[in-house]
Amino acid sequence: MQPHFRRGGPATVSSRRLPFALVLAYLTVVVIIDLITPANLRLNVFAALAPLTAAMVCTFRQTVFIGVLDFCLMVAHHGILADAVPLNRVSSFVGNALMVTASIAVARLRRDAEALLERVRATGEAAQRALLRPLPLRTGGVVVDGFYVSSQREALIGGDIYEVVDTPYGTRVLIGDVRGKGLGTLGAGAAVLTAFREAAYHRRDLESGVEAMEQGLHRYHRSRAYQSSAHPDGVPGSSPESLVMRASEEFVTALVFGTEEGGPGAPGDDGKVPVVFVDCGHLAPFLIGPDGDVRELEAADPGLPLGLGDLAPARRTGRRLTLPAECRVLACTDGVTEARAPDGGFYPLAERLGAWAGLSTPELLERLRADLDAHTGGRLQDDAAVLVMERAVVGAG
Incomplete structure (x- = not known):
């Protein structure tokens, strides 16, 4: 894909x-x-x-x-x-x-x-493949498939990010969207990805990992490379406040999912998978049931995007739930839901998922990719990423 x-x-x-x-x-x-x-x-x-x-x-x-x-x-x-x-x-x-x-x-x-x-x-x-690995990605208990479409011609990636990490604590999945689009957002996206990969191995709880991701974004905004990019001609800004304002406008919305190895979040023998996810100002994911039912998974306490966490009075909290057997979770960026047709209409993702819920994951993704192109007439206005997470079949290669 x-x-x-x-x-x-x-x-x-x-x-x-x-x-x-x-x-x-x-x-x-x-x-x-x-x-x-x-x-x-x-x-x-x-x-x-x-x-x-x-x-x-x-x-x-x-x-x-x-x-x-x-x-x-x-x-x-x-x-x-x-x-x-x-x-x-x-x-x-x-x-x-x-x-x-x-x-x-x-x-x-x-x-x-x-x-x-x-x-x-x-x-x-x-370089871009080193930043975002090709899908699908598989861990011991979860397989994640999807696709990524950059709005910038001849670019494989842009302002959307994703990652799947198999850690000693379980599977960690990230999907995010840097404000803006195209290659100019790679710096912030790489900073968040690097912090996510490191935190996934050293921090058991997702809330702590999200804090590390936000710290990584702050470090990037304070780096000399970022300050140089803010003034490519080598001319300093009118004041330090202008740089702070620019950094505050480059936030990252994200969803972080996790299972727990050997704990209450580990996959059970009955096929059910307890998971926890933290919402950082991102679109709500969709739960696709085996009976064709599609519904949004609202976070218990939707947090602010990464980069704006200091404005919240409390730390972000995760929502814990148990996914029924054969259920799938679809997460995407707003490049999908806000994709416009020539007449200005937004893409009806929930409606499409309801009609395609019975398809296998590869078929669903192929149908979604083709329908998104048809809806926009091949003129995608923003980067678009879609991930579908499901329990890995035991013994599958």
Whole structure:
């Protein structure tokens, strides 16, 4: 379900065979017309369009072939004929040589630019995959599947984050949404993810882990890297208060789920899974029952987003509940629920889930992904992430 870059290679070369054939056919037609028309009707200018077009739509080798062929044909026909005016021979020779050389140069520059872009894409993909691991993710008791769609073209990730960690205390699952969208939110998202991964192994209770995540976000906002990004030109702000204001506006909504290994939250023999989750200003998750029933799981005490916890009079508290056997929990970011159709209508997620509750998790995610694209017309306004958590089947690979 994860988006991947399409890289150059055989498929790319194959896709350029048709443009090459069309350019070659165009050159052939021009040459034939030039041969059967009077000598004073010169079409070498039209033939010169062939290598120029090839430079834009064909590979470098194809462009070189078209350019050399065009040069040889036009010079042979207009440049070395005995009855041709010497000035015309020179102009045909020099003109075609310049056009072909320019076409090959453009094709070379385009090839180098595409190679550089491919290397940048590969590097970006590796970096982004290190930040967010591909789904599905599995622990000893839970399997989490889903998808992620970045609103920024050619980016795998943006302002949404997720993680699944198998710890000595049980499974820990995070889904979050950094205020904003696109690659500019990666710093805050990475800070929260790093703190979550560390806290998951060293703090048993989720409430304490959430506090560590908020502390990690505060450290990021106080870092020199963040302050430099706030003033990319190296010009300090008008006052320290402006930086504080900017940091307070970059909060992170999050949901953190956890099971307890060997405790009251451990999966039971009856298939039921006691879990606890902490809501940090995020959208309520949905419980999908085996009978097709879909309902929201409201937190007992919805807390403020990460970064704004100091404004609350008390620490965030979790809600404990026991999930029936074969139930699933779906959590998403507001890029899904606030996705707009061309007419401005929001995406009816709850209604869709009610109709698809009987589908398997991979089928449900595939249907949801396709329907979201159809609803928005392929123009997603914000990053969108969806996670579906369910009990892992014992013995499954």
